[in-house]
Amino acid sequence: MKNILFTIALFISLVAVSQTADELFSKANKLYQTGKYTKAIELYSSIEKQDLISDNLFFNLGNCYYKLNKVAPSIYYYEKALKINPRHEDASINLAFAKRMTIDVIEDLPKTFLQRFSTSVIQKLPFDTWAIIAVVASFLASILFLLYHFSFSSKKKLFYFNTSIFTVFVLIITVFFAFQNYKTVQKDRTAIIFVARVEIKNAPSTSSEEVFELHEGTKVIVLDELDNWKKIKIADGKVGWIYADDLKEI
Template structure:
């Protein structure tokens, strides 16, 4: 009986929480329509602080910062929206506009065929979406195999056998894509430079030599960390050390 009561209380709490979040989101949208971007972003950030993760929420936060000409947080939240949902076309388009506000012009290294395939196919969907597709394919494969096993018609047996093999193939591919996507997300610690200008050093020390400098809004990959320093890599392959407070990981 106590378990049932706890479940009911939990359900009512979740419903109340959802209603509160929806109310705040609508309030933020109202402020945004009134072009009161400071208050709008405050409401959206309050939702984020409650543990809400949504590409729509991050997209709206990014739009507010973009309207306020704050390039680093705008790019940061567009990237967060795309991390949650790589297929968000609006976030991708607005990110391209936001990047035009940055100072640094960095030429990317040429990508290999496998890197292009990963970026254009595997990374287009979140790893949990690929995992769901794998589960569906495994269910279909099992169902088709049972239909093959119990079918008495040779024509139907051939059809069910071939389609079950195809479903198994799809399952294997989607499992591989889900694993590859997950490993890529875990490995690539992406961050955005928040300092207006920051020197990149050749060693994690203030007395080391400066090798180049970066400006706010630039996207980097975090490779390592030592005390208050982080080793980063930029799109053209250059690496160096930066104060940890100068950037924010996505």
């Protein structure tokens, strides 16, 4: 009886939290529409603190910061929206506009064919979406094999056999894509510079030599960390150390 009451209480609390979040989101949207961007950010952030995150929540936060001409937070939240949903076209478009406000001009290193394929195909969908496609393909393959096994017509047998082979191929490909995408997400730690100007050192020490400098809004890859320092890499291949408080991981 206690377990049933606990389950009911938990369900009611979850529904209440969901309704509160929806109300906050609606109020924040209205504040944004009336140009009250700072107040909208407060409400959107309160939803984020409840771990009720979504691509649209981050997209709206990015829009608010963009309207306030805050480069780093706008880029940061557009990137977070795209990390959840790489197909969010509005976030991708607005991110391009936000990047125009940055100072640093960094040329990307040439990418291999596999890197380009990963970016343009594998990373176009989240790994969980690839996994769902793989599960659907496995069910289809099983059903088609059963239809092939119990069919008496030679034409139908040939059709079911060929389609089952195709769905197995799709299954293998999508499982591979899901695994590669997941591995990329787990391995690649990216961050945004959150200070107007920062010196990148050749060692994790304030007394070490400066190798280059970066400015607010620039995206970097986090390679390692030591105490309050993080080792970063930028798009052109340069590597250095930065104080951890000067950036924010996506």
